[in-house]
Amino acid sequence: MASADGSAPAASGLGLLDRRIAGCRACPRLVEWREEVARTKRAAFADWTYWGRPVPGFGPSDARLLIIGLAPAAHGGNRTGRMFTGDRSGDVLYQALYDVGLASQPTSVAADDGLELYGVRITSPVHCAPPANKPTPGERDMCRPWLVQELRLLRPTVRSVVVLGAFGWQAALPAFAEAGWSVPRPRPAFGHGVRVPLDDPDGGGGLDVFGCFHVSQRNTFTGRLTPAMLRDVLRAAAEAAEAADAGGSAEAAGR
Incomplete structure (x- = not known):
């Protein structure tokens, strides 16, 4: 049985890591909930075969920009098997990614679309859909080794991160530290538009971490997070990643 504990052998690549994540059964409450949702379904999706498992990350293995959310939605990622796919939060996120040139299409409805x-x-x-969209701190901590491994595998290329919401921010900062970046003390507070540079003490690429309100329906329906606000953060993070890459290439050329 796969689990996220530190004794598990290191993944040799993101594909293997994703498969191991999809087989995790480490948190009994989350396993019970995600599988119950997959059995009972929502009436609108009665003809779907739900994924009903942990949802791994999505995107290329040489990504320069990483987006960290909270957890899959019960009838979104838990149904489709892909992050932010098939729910209203994903509708907002993928439209914004498309608008700033980071996605091939503005919608995300199924893993094979x-x-x-x-x-x-x-x-x-957290890779499993939690009841009421609220993982416990213990479930967050149990799942953290997966994020640490993903960050280590992305470390050669990733140069900026957008963290959606305070829960993700609190979970991500210790993961960045475990993966090898220097996180300031005291840890920086979450805020929309906050930008925190993290150094790499080993001399590798640093990391710019951006805070952004989560793309939850509560935030987007009330206007706390508007499409323009989301686009601004995504664009700033993409530009930071591009600038870091350009700086690294120029430094290498000057050697």
Whole structure:
């Protein structure tokens, strides 16, 4: 049985890591909930065969920009098997990614719909759909080793991260530290539009971390997060990643 504990052998690549994540049964409450939702379904999706398993990250293995959410939605990612796919939060996120040139299409309805992300990967600190969209701190901590492994595998290329919401921010900062970046003390507070540079003490690529309100219906329906606000953060993160790449290439050329 796969689990996220530290004794598990290191993944040799993101494909293997994704398969191991999809087989995880480490959190009994989440396993019971995701599988119950997959059995009972929502009436609108009665003809779907739900994924009903942990949802791995989505996007290329050489991504320069990483987006970290919260957890899959019960009738979104838990149904389709792909991050932010098939729910209203995903509708907002993928439209914004398309608008700023980071996705091939503005919609994400199924894992086989042909969507491609350009230099972007999407993941979450909790890979199972939780009851009421609220993982416990213990479930967050149990799942953290998966995020740490994903960050280590992305480390050669990733240069910026957008973290959606305070829960993701609190989960991601210790994961960045475990994966090798230097996180300031005291840890920086979450805020929309916050930008925190993280150094790599080993001399590799640093990381710019951006805070963004989560694309939840509560935030988008009330206007706390508008499409323009989301596009601005995504565009700033993409530009930071591009600038970091350009700086690294120029440094290498000057040696």
